[in-house]
Amino acid sequence: NAGVTQTPKFRVLKTGQSMTLLCAQDMNHEYMYWYRQDPGMGLRLIHYSVGEGTTAKGEVPDGYNVSRLKKQNFLLGLESAAPSQTSVYFCASSFTGGPLGELFFGEGSRLTVL
Amino acid sequence: GQQVMQIPQYQHVQEGEDFTTYCNSSTTLSNIQWYKQRPGGHPVFLIQLVKSGEVKKQKRLTFQFGEAKKNSSLHITATQTTDVGTYFCADHEIQGAQKLVFGQGTRLTINP
Helix, strand or coil, rough: CEEEEECEEEECCCCCCCCCEEEECCCCCCCCEEEEECCEEEEEEEEEEECCCCCCCCCCCCEEEEECCCCEEEEEECCCCCHCEEEEEEEECCCCCCCCCCEEEEEEECCCCC | CCEEECCCEEEEEEEECEEEEEEECCCCCCCCCEEEECCCCCEEEEECCCCCCCCCEEECCCEEECCCCEEEEEHHHHCCCCCCEEEEEEEEECCCCEEEECCCEEEEEEEE
């Protein structure tokens, strides 16, 4: 049981390049989230999804796009990377967004934009 | 938007000392979750508090939810080196968009 898997784990981009981060979960969870973590800023929600085919904006959505074509996968895209997007990205999933919705996190993807 | 303030941002203690981190909000919190992130690792769920005034214990860790549901705390008794990491509180929004809003975290370091 892999839980939540993120790929790639590390990536270096040049300004203006595009890339996609993949998150896969094998727990049949409905809810999936993308967070970014920066020093002193905690975890900030980028986008999230409450089910297959749905997406919604979080606190810091600008510069990112997401897709949830399959229930088990949640993709985070950067169309034109900027140095301000240098961060550690965490994907998470939960069975429900209700009171019992514990989040399971992936191991993170460290992105550097030069 | 909703904000969850966590203090202190950093705490350094001697091994064996106690540690407390506080989570505060100007608005009523829905359900508080606490997570621990080891250095270089990912956040791991510790516990969830739902009821006003709720107190839960996990070995040396004590979690409290304020009577007015505007604050929460995590207290560690007699810290050990394995307690090193960053502790986050998060408010689980129920109304409208269902998502977690995290505090900034308290980074705990321990002198053995």
